[in-house]
Amino acid sequence: MTSSSLDIQRRSASPTAAAEARNPAEIAQLIDVSACIGCKACQVACSEWNELRADIGTCVGVYDNPTDLSSQAWTVMRFAEVEENGKLEWLIRKDGCMHCAEPGCLKACPSPGAIVQHKNGIVDYNQDQCIGCGYCVSGCPFNVPRLSPKDGKAYKCNMCSDRVAVGLEPACVKTCPTGAIQFGSKEDMKEVAATRIADLQSRGFQHAGLYDPPGVGGTHTMYVLHHADKPEQYSGLPNDPSISTAVGLWKGALKPLATVGIAAAGLFGFFHYITVGPNRADDDAHQDANDDAKVGTREEDRS
Amino acid sequence: MTDKAENLAAQNPAKEKLIQRYSAAERINHWVVAVCFVLLAISGLAFFYPAFFWLTGVFGTPELARIVHPFVGVVMFVAFGRQFFRYWHHNLLNREDIRWMVAVREVMKGNEVGDIGRYNGGQKAMFWMMVLCMAALLGSGVIAWRPYFAASFPIPVIRIALLVHATSAVVLISSIIVHVYAALWVQGTIRAMVEGVVTHGWAKKHHPRWYRETTGRKV
Numbered sequence: 477m478t479s480s481s482l483d484i485q486r487r488s489a490s491p492t493a494a495a496e497a498r499n500p501a502e503i504a505q506l507i508d509v510s511a512c513i514g515c516k517a518c519q520v521a522c523s524e525w526n527e528l529r530a531d532i533g534t535c536v537g538v539y540d541n542p543t544d545l546s547s548q549a550w551t552v553m554r555f556a557e558v559e560e561n562g563k564l565e566w567l568i569r570k571d572g573c574m575h576c577a578e579p580g581c582l583k584a585c586p587s588p589g590a591i592v593q594h595k596n597g598i599v600d601y602n603q604d605q606c607i608g609c610g611y612c613v614s615g616c617p618f619n620v621p622r623l624s625p626k627d628g629k630a631y632k633c634n635m636c637s638d639r640v641a642v643g644l645e646p647a648c649v650k651t652c653p654t655g656a657i658q659f660g661s662k663e664d665m666k667e668v669a670a671t672r673i674a675d676l677q678s679r680g681f682q683h684a685g686l687y688d689p690p691g692v693g694g695t696h697t698m699y700v701l702h703h704a705d706k707p708e709q710y711s712g713l714p715n716d717p718s719i720s721t722a723v724g725l726w727k728g729a730l731k732p733l734a735t736v737g738i739a740a741a742g743l744f745g746f747f748h749y750i751t752v753g754p755n756r757a758d759d760d761a762h763q764d765a766n767d768d769a770k771v772g773t774r775e776e777d778r779s
Numbered sequence: 780m781t782d783k784a785e786n787l788a789a790q791n792p793a794k795e796k797l798i799q800r801y802s803a804a805e806r807i808n809h810w811v812v813a814v815c816f817v818l819l820a821i822s823g824l825a826f827f828y829p830a831f832f833w834l835t836g837v838f839g840t841p842e843l844a845r846i847v848h849p850f851v852g853v854v855m856f857v858a859f860g861r862q863f864f865r866y867w868h869h870n871l872l873n874r875e876d877i878r879w880m881v882a883v884r885e886v887m888k889g890n891e892v893g894d895i896g897r898y899n900g901g902q903k904a905m906f907w908m909m910v911l912c913m914a915a916l917l918g919s920g921v922i923a924w925r926p927y928f929a930a931s932f933p934i935p936v937i938r939i940a941l942l943v944h945a946t947s948a949v950v951l952i953s954s955i956i957v958h959v960y961a962a963l964w965v966q967g968t969i970r971a972m973v974e975g976v977v978t979h980g981w982a983k984k985h986h987p988r989w990y991r992e993t994t995g996r997k998v
Contacts, residue, residue, distance in 0.1 A: 489829035489832060490829060491829055491830060584941075586825075586826040586827070586829070586832070587832070587841055588829060588832055605841075606842075607835075607841045607842040607844070607845040608842060608845060608846075608925060608926070609826070609845050609925060610923075610925040610926075610929055611941070613929075613934065613937075614923075614934055614937045614938050614941060619934060623925060623926060625926070628842075628925070628926055720935065720938050722935075722938035722939050722941070722942045723938050723941070723942075725942055726938075726941055726942040726945055730942070730945055730946060730949070731827070731828070733949070734827070734945075734949040737949055737950070737953045738949065738952055738953050738956065740953070741953040741954075741956035741957055741960075742956050744957075744960075745956065745957070745960035745963075745964075748887065748960075748964070749960075749963070749964060752887065752888060752889060753889075754963075754964060754965075754966045755889040755964050755965045755966060756966045756967075757966070757967060757978065757980035757981040757983070757984040757985065
């Protein structure tokens with residue numbers, strides 16, 4: 477989180493407006509899955525630029541390495557072997573934060589300012605403010621954030637917000653040898669994608685398309701997929717992702733209901749006391765000592 | 780008169796006319812639960828309402844509040860579990876409780892209804908509401924507890940757990956407000972949980988059947 481606080485769109489757990497005076501253009505990273513050769517140069521560039529070093533793993537029989545995202549691996553290539561039209565296809569997807577326009581992680585986060593969304597679209601974590609509750613992990617529709625086993629804080633791709641802030645492209649974009657990862661304004665990236673999709677369609681990939689899911693308001697990491705009708709084939713890329721109903725209720729409707737419920741209980745007590753008054757067992761402190769067999773007047777009313 | 784009340788009378792003649800309602804062990808048990816509840820409500824509300832996030836300062840730092848919260852929760856659950864086994868058999872509903880519940884508007888005016896035993900319908904309903912909330916809070920809390928348990932559950936399950944946790948916490952907090960208010964409203968009740976004793980008048984008015992059973996006297 478190196479860019480200034482002046483260009484923030486949203487801030488976690490903050491009911492009032494963020495400082496949003498500056499108006500940078502919306503950016504996007506476009507990953508053309510059809511042009512990816514699975515070289516993992518992006519993974520290496522990410523770990524170089526961000527000073528991340530995942531533990532050396534073991535071969536698990538597939539190309540995936542590391543096998544999952546972690547606090548030390550903010551992007552990983554996921555390799556899927558899929559049969560499509562009678563042919564084996566090797567679908568390789570660079571997984572990482574999608575930088576949603578409506579981020580589930582930010583909605584779920586209870587710590588003010590631990591997650592911010594910059595006006596340019598980057599969703600960024602401020603580990604200084606992170607309390608390690610993992611709500612972001614539950615809020616994310618893409619299963620991206622990871623808690624560090626060392627410090628308990630949440631980490632994920634920040635689209636090299638430090639580089640972008642000074643006019644550079646993210647490290648993975650810079651290093652990609654095939655141009656499968658491109659970076660620019662979201663507008664421009666959509667145009668680049670449209671050209672590429674037209675090309676793929678002319679070459680027989682009739683369902684080629686752009687993955688910019690509207691369920692999360694669109695994303696600032698977009699994919700060109702040769703089979704945009706079946707995103708799940710790409711190692712479980714969700715079809716029509718959105719913030720889950722449970723998270724929506726928890727962070728939405730429950731709050732006003734809770735406020736009404738708790739306030740009603742308190743106000744009821746207050747007004748009951750000042751109208752009905754305390755419920756006394758008829759001067760028992762004095763009367764009872766003298767005559768404990770005598771029944772109070774209200775007792776008689778009752779019987 | 781019970782043995783305990785006789786002991787009290789022997790120690791302090793001024794307390795001669797008092798009836799023992801809660802033993803020291805029961806009172807300690809209650810206040811352990813109460814203190815845990817307050818700590819949990821403070822930190823829980825801070826995580827639930829951004830505007831109350833500053834309440835995490837009670838624990839030093841926000842992250843400490845997050846770390847401490849579930850451990851306090853376990854202490855509360857264990858202490859409440861002890862209470863559950865103390866009181867569950869006193870909280871089985873009977874016909875008098877239904878009468879009490881139906882006539883709750885009259886009760887709210889300060890006029891007791893029904894031949895009430897150790898607990899009335901409202902107290903019994905409160906007991907079972909607390910039991911439900913505590914069970915829901917423990918179950919959902921364990922599922923959402925990082926870094927120890929949450930990683931063992933699928934994310935969709937954790938999402939539901941978080942919703943259940945917050946919902947049952949809100950229900951419990953509202954219930955506890957009613958519980959505390961009822962204790963304040965019915966004068967002489969706080970004394971039962973602080974000093975352990977109630978007056979004959981209190982017992983006769985609010986819990987006549989319990990009064991007869993405890994003292995062997997007729998009202």
